[in-house]
Amino acid sequence: MADDYEIIDPRFKRMVLPNAALVKLGEGFAWLEGPVWFADGQFLLVSDLPSNRVMRWTSSGGMSVFRDPSDFENGHARDGQGRLISCSHHGRITRTEIDGRVTVLADAYRGKPLNSPNDVVVKSDGTIWFSDPPYGTNTDYEGGKREALLPANLYRLDPRDGSLTVVADDFEGPNGLAFSPDERLLYVAETGGQFDVDPKQHIRVFDVSEDGTRLGAGRRFFAVSPGNSDGFRVDEDGNVWTGAGDGVHCISPEGDLLGKIKVPFTVANVEFGGRNRAQLFICASHTLYAIYTNVRGARRP
Numbered sequence: 660m661a662d663d664y665e666i667i668d669p670r671f672k673r674m675v676l677p678n679a680a681l682v683k684l685g686e687g688f689a690w691l692e693g694p695v696w697f698a699d700g701q702f703l704l705v706s707d708l709p710s711n712r713v714m715r716w717t718s719s720g721g722m723s724v725f726r727d728p729s730d731f732e733n734g735h736a737r738d739g740q741g742r743l744i745s746c747s748h749h750g751r752i753t754r755t756e757i758d759g760r761v762t763v764l765a766d767a768y769r770g771k772p773l774n775s776p777n778d779v780v781v782k783s784d785g786t787i788w789f790s791d792p793p794y795g796t797n798t799d800y801e802g803g804k805r806e807a808l809l810p811a812n813l814y815r816l817d818p819r820d821g822s823l824t825v826v827a828d829d830f831e832g833p834n835g836l837a838f839s840p841d842e843r844l845l846y847v848a849e850t851g852g853q854f855d856v857d858p859k860q861h862i863r864v865f866d867v868s869e870d871g872t873r874l875g876a877g878r879r880f881f882a883v884s885p886g887n888s889d890g891f892r893v894d895e896d897g898n899v900w901t902g903a904g905d906g907v908h909c910i911s912p913e914g915d916l917l918g919k920i921k922v923p924f925t926v927a928n929v930e931f932g933g934r935n936r937a938q939l940f941i942c943a944s945h946t947l948y949a950i951y952t953n954v955r956g957a958r959r960p
Contacts, residue, residue: 663921663950671909671918674898679951681922684940685714685722690801691942692890693778695735695743696932703932703940704743705947706732709800716947731795731802734778734835734890734928738818739785739960746776748795748802752787752816765816765823771808775801778835778890778928781960782842784871787816788826790833790847797853813847815872826874831859835890835928839897839912840957843867845874846899848888860887862901862910881910890928890942894954900939902926907941920950931956 663681666672689709696703703716704725712727713735726732731748738744743755744764750773752765764787766773775795780788792811795802813827813836827833827847834848845865851858861882866875881888886904893899897912906922907929924944932938933949936956941948 665919665921667919668911668915668917670911674909674952674954675918675920676951676953681920681941681948681950684716684947684949686946688714688945688947690927690944691947692927693732693734693746694928694930694932694940694942695737696930696936696940697737697741698932698936699741703930704735705940705942706735708733708748722947731775733776733795733801734789736779736781736787737960738781738787739783744779744781744787746779746789748775748777750775752776752779752789754818764818764821765814768809768812768814768823768825774807774809774811777833780836780838782838782871783960785818785960786871787818788836788845789814789816790830790836792830792832792834792850792853794832794853813874824872827865827877829877831855835888835901837891837893837899838867838957839893840895842871846880846891846893847877848891848901850887850889858887862888862891862899881914881916883908886925889926892929892931892939893957894931894952895936895957896954897957898954900929900931902928902942907939922948 688707693706713725715725734746793807832850834850836847862880863877864880883903888901891901899910907920909917928942930940
């Protein structure tokens with residue numbers, strides 16, 4: 660309802676619906692992450708990360724277990740063939756085939772194991788872009804303590820030949836990522852060192868090269884307050900919808916804060932899905948919410 664929104668810029672008023680309420684879909688989880696919508700099956704997958712499982716939600720059946728154990732999967736995406744691409748905090752990028760088999764696409768770079776892949780997006784050319792901070796190696800809560808042998812890089816994986824390249828290596832803690840609708844820009848959350856007293860926390864934006872294989876120098880796009888940006892999605896008009904300490908913040912392509920969806924708990928990640936990609940699913944700490952908006956999420960593979 661109207662009380663679920665904060666209008667900061669008049670442009671936000673047309674993007675939300677005064678009669679659409681924030682609805683609780685499930686609760687009692689440890690920490691929700693990695694939402695991904697399956698339009699063909701009309702269901703949402705979401706990681707209950709510390710519990711080492713992936714949950715499934717449908718409007719008719721509510722919450723159920725999709726995968727347990729899940730290898731501490733965090734972020735998810737789908738490729739052009741509808742297969743599930745997953746980030747495992749045990750240092751793997753995997754693909755769940757249509758028949759249910761799980762294929763490991765990447766687990767090392769130049770002979771060293773990946774840290775703890777966090778979030779992932781699939782480009783229209785089929786390449787897989789993912790962040791690899793050390794967060795899953797820092798504690799036993801989200802994967803298991805071990806030495807991180809690689810820097811906190813941002814990678815591009817081409818599943819056609821298995822090639823893995825670093826596209827950005829100047830992060831302290833790369834996290835959520837999303838392409839603009841035309842794929843000319845890549846937004847990446849910098850969430851800094853997990854135990855830093857004053858961590859570097861903001862969203863960066865990169866220009867994507869004409870051939871779609873490289874990134875230009877990143878620049879600061881927006882700093883969320885309160886809290887920090889973790890995961891986010893882009894709507895079809897190029898606005899960024901990101902988790903924050905007080906809900907979901909909507910940011911214009913120019914970097915203006917347009918408004919907020921108020922949520923009782925810290926939001927880690929969001930996903931557009933439902934009818935016409937106009938339902939925003941919200942991973943808020945231990946609770947899954949959803950709300951209908953007056954915008955549609957950008958189309959993805």
